[in-house]
Amino acid sequence: MESRDRQRLAHIVEYCDKITASCSRYGNSLEALSDDVDYQQSVAFSLVQIGELVAGLSEELKA
Secondary structure, eight states, rough: OOHHHHHHHHHHHHHHHHHHHHHHHOOSSHHHHHHHHHHHHHHHHHHHHHHHHHHTTTOOOHH
């Protein structure tokens, strides 16, 4: 696995951890997410970042 892929995967894990922390902070329910714009933005930002990182993974790793 390429070093660049390792770095991207490490960042993906960090963003997953941030989503988990947000769920712990705001409440782990759809209702809590629906009612709080800050919660929504926190999770959405992390998901966008994960998407960007996944797009940059090597074709070899994706296969």
